[in-house]
Amino acid sequence: MIRSELEPPTNNTLNTYLPLRTKDKHYKFCWDTVLGYFVHALYDKSLVTTNVEHFKKLCKIRFTEILEEPDFWYVLEKMYFEDEQLYKISPELLIFKAVKGEIDTNSKKLGDMYLGLLCGYKVTDAPESQLNFLEKEIKAEFDAFYVTGKSKKDINSNAKEESPYLPFLTEKFQQDLLFLSQKSHYFLDNFDAFIRLYGFLYIAQMALNIKGWASGKPKSKPCFFIVDNEKASDERTQVKTFGYSQLHQYLEYLFPYLVMNETLQDKDHVKPLWLLFEGLNEEHLAALNKFGMDFIQDRNERKIYRTAKMWENASTTKEALTQLLDASFSQFEKKNGVYVKYNEAPVKQTLKTICAPFIQRRGRAGQVLTFNQDYIVLLTNLAIGGHRDKLRLHELIKEFEARGVFFDKQSQQGLIDFYERMGNVERMSDSGDAVYVRKTV
Template sequence: MLKETLTPPDKNAFGSFLPLRTKDKHYKFCWDTVLGFFVHLLYDKALVKENADNFKNLCKKRITEKVDEDELWTVLEKMYFENDELYKVSPELLIFKAVKEDISENDKKMGAMFGGLLNGFSLARSPESELNFLEKEIKAEFDSFYVTGEKADDKYKKLPTYLPFLTDYFQKDLAFLNKHPHYFLNNFNAMIRLYGFLYISQIALSIKDWANGEPSSKPCFFILDNERASGERAQVNSFGYKQLHEYIHYLFPYLFMNEALQPSDNIRPLWQLYAELNEQNNSDQQQTLNKLNQFGNEFVEQRVAAKRFNNDQTWHNQESIKDAISELLNVTYAQFDRKTGRLAQYNETPVKGMVNRILNPFIQKRGKAGQVLTFNQDLIVLLTNLAIGTQDKLRFHELIKEFEARGVFFDKQSQQTLIDFYERMGNVERMSDSGDAVHVRKTV
């Protein structure tokens, strides 16, 4: 549970759950590489040495041996090996986007975040029912790389998730998309950007709720990007961007302390750590409390000596494990608070890194209303198809419940805008004027 010996770390740093670090350079990701890295985890395939050009030569050899037409290869090369057309054959071929001499540490850390969200889940392969003869040959050549059964690195497949509920939906949605490979390919990047946002936003909104057990979806309100923002929309203003931006500031300090308390080979989410500590017998709980109080005292003394605070900080021994963890989180956060600490700029870097490099597709500035969270029409269609999944259609209120279960909330005004949007698309069935009688069909 806790480290056998708890010693305050010299630096505020951690490497679990989210790719948060304190320098701007750490937020320079290549999303194509992250996508390829994710694909190698999703289909449980080792990263191959062959790049796309080497693969093209192997395909040329394979196909020209089967089709005795000299001019055919020139045509095929233009069809499948120019302008990224190769990646439209099968989702698995996106792995070539991660084939480089050396994948950057930033890309690996972003990939690790998605590895944790996957939580060991993988797909056997994508179906070939939509492929023509030539595409099947290309896919067969790709599959031949893996006849030895080489798999993805276990260290990424065994990463824990912070949000089991969101991992369940992620796995379910990926399995659904895998049955529709062409649609999957067209929306793969949008899919990982969507779930990257949902994972970070829901961890942020759950991070202070660690004492109440396993997290569930927390309200996070969006508007559609063609809607007007208004100060009168209470849910959008109270539980939208403003709330999310506030809670993001707690991620780095809290996740750092969570990791500082645990052995490096078995780091659990903060809520799980507390639950396990709280389930101990009375004798073990007392020993745990003593360790936490001693650690807290040493931590504060060390940080005071290093001049990490603007005011006096003293550790007062706590009388319960819950209070001890809560106080540890408070003094950790105090280092980064603008009023009480001297490390505020080090926390602003991960906040800005997340907002500007990961969450940015969902954030818009709307005049006097300020920053709001938005969904564009393409993302609404994707989310709608995911929510309906293997069913043909859902009642509108059931669809909204599926959105909310994934962490996407819309107020009544946005819900009416959604219905209007679906009606323009032609995928609505109205049984009456009642909202409960509106059924929405998927488009895939």
């Protein structure tokens, strides 16, 4: 479970679970590339080695042979290869957004986060779409092109062995992907929003669970939002206490804790912190104590702590791991660490880039977590899922919470008002238990 030889690392680097790095430039992502990279894993396809321009030439040859008027190709070129209409034919074609050998490191690291959340789940067949004759030919050309150029090597053969950090969220992610994969056009229209939603939920729940490693498998933790057209006020204690401020606070622990988690394990077999702890036993205690003393001595000698720390010999693996995590965090702590700026970038840039669609500033209330109406509709459809047409409101709220989205009573009433304006509410009585919400797809 832990490395056979533990030595204090010279640098704090992270290569598992989250794309957290120490400089602002590391957070310049291309979301189109991330989508293409994710699609190659979801549909179990090797990354393409050529760009969409080469594919367009193959389509031109195909249509020139089957059309009575070859010049009609230029009309088709304008229809499908301009304004990205090509990608609305099938989700699989999004793979052209991630060309092998041209993926920037930042986007790949963010894409790897989603692959970790995906945890090996695959959709074997693309959804059946209601395609017209022209679109069927383009899709057929893609299938022929892809089989011809497909690498025989397993696309994940070089992937690190990672257990899901948040099994409950991975389960919902897979469940929601299955539902979306059966709704081709809805999938394509909402794929970007879906990916951004789960990127936020994953990071938020990772942060809220990071310090609970000794309690076993993570669970959905309260994270309160408001609907974006609501007013925020100090009287809404759940929103204030368990909203943005809580998230910001816990984000500070992600990089230091995950770095230590990775330091303790073989690089190709990194497990979540909570799973690492479950695998520790008394046989590991001596090694952990020695490593702890070496780690703190190294940091003291390099003056990374403003005030020298001491290692207290631990009598249990829990005590040892607690001290190691504290020693790692103290490097970045404002009061006692000299690496403060190296943890500020992961916190600030994660909020600015990945979490931004769900954060608003509301006057005296400050920063709050919000859901706009488009995301509410998407989340509602995901929560109801493919095998149901509607859910009682309280059941719907439970499905939201299972994904890490919590609303207080005031926001829940706002949701009912919103659903009623949309016309997808059925009231059997004035009782809240008799309010049903229908999906819109």
